[in-house]
Amino acid sequence: MSRFERQLPIFGEEGQQRIMEAKVGIAGCGGLGVNVITALAEAGVCRYIVCDNDVPDVTNLNRQYIYSAGDPRPKSVISAEWILALNPAADVEAVSEPVTSENGDMFAGCDVIVDCLDSFEARMALNDHSQRLGIPLVHAGVSGFSGQLYVSVPGRTPCLRCVLGTARDPEGPVPSVGAAVGAIAGMEALETLRIVSGLGSACEGVLTTVDLSTMRTERVKIERDSSCSCSEPRS
Ligand SMILES: [Zn+2]
Known part of the structure; x- marks a missing residue:
């Protein structure tokens, strides 16, 4: 416990035990994912599913600091190794697949799923x-300088579909600098x-947007979209 001495005033001994x-299910091991797993491993999270099917590319390296260009291994495998280096007692399952509508059962048994993805469809x-x-997301x-955060709790809050609606991915690569990704990922890890x-x-249930160019934040309570399937009574 002495390793976590400085965070015990924040979480308490019981909270630390729960951590x-x-x-934790980590969907995506890109810029958000590498920062989130680092923060969670530091804080003492021991059990992970990490899912990503990509391999490192040189254009990732301005923000995905755990990778090296030319490493042929999947990011999920390198991420699992990274977590184990930070916390040798960790239990990590690496899944080298994209998240699709078919393979969600890998997250069964997780206490929380963290969306570190970069595509609307996934x-x-x-x-x-x-x-x-029934797992919180x-x-x-x-x-660029814009970030957003939202936590969906099935049965209690609107889901992420209610938030993102019909949004679609922009054409071409999203502008991205490591310091901005790290700032938002730090908030995402903290919520987790x-x-x-x-x-x-x-x-x-509250969408928080952060503009890192002005340091302005906005918080909007999300209403359930009555046409969304999360509005249907849960069986
Ligand atoms: Zn919904």
Whole structure:
């Protein structure tokens, strides 16, 4: 416990125990993902599913600091190795697949799923898995200086579909600098720790947008989209 001495005033011993027992699903090991796993491993999270089918590319390296150009291994495998280096007691399952509408069962048994993805379609598939499995979903997105955070709790808040609606991916690569990605990912990791420790999330049902060029934040309570399947009574 001395390793976590400085965070015990934040989470308490019971909260720290919950952090160390929690199982976290990490969907995407790109810029958000590498920062989130680092923060969670530091804080003592021991059990992970990490999912990503990409291999490192030189254009990733301005923000995805755990990779080297030319490493032929999938990011999920390198991420698992990174977590184990930070926390040798960790139990990490690496899944080298994209998140699709078919493979959500890998997240069964997780206490929380963290959306570190970069495509609308994969995010919507992940949202539907979160709803079906009844597991809270922590979402973050970042583009240039703009970031956003949202936490969906199945049965209690609107889902991520209600937030993103008919948004689509922009054409071409999203502008991205490591310091901005790291800032938003730090917030995403903190929300995850607040959930698993029992402190509760400040983003539950509330979309928080952060403009890192002006340091302005906005918070909007999300209403359920009556046409969304999350409005249907849960069986
Ligand atoms: Zn919904």
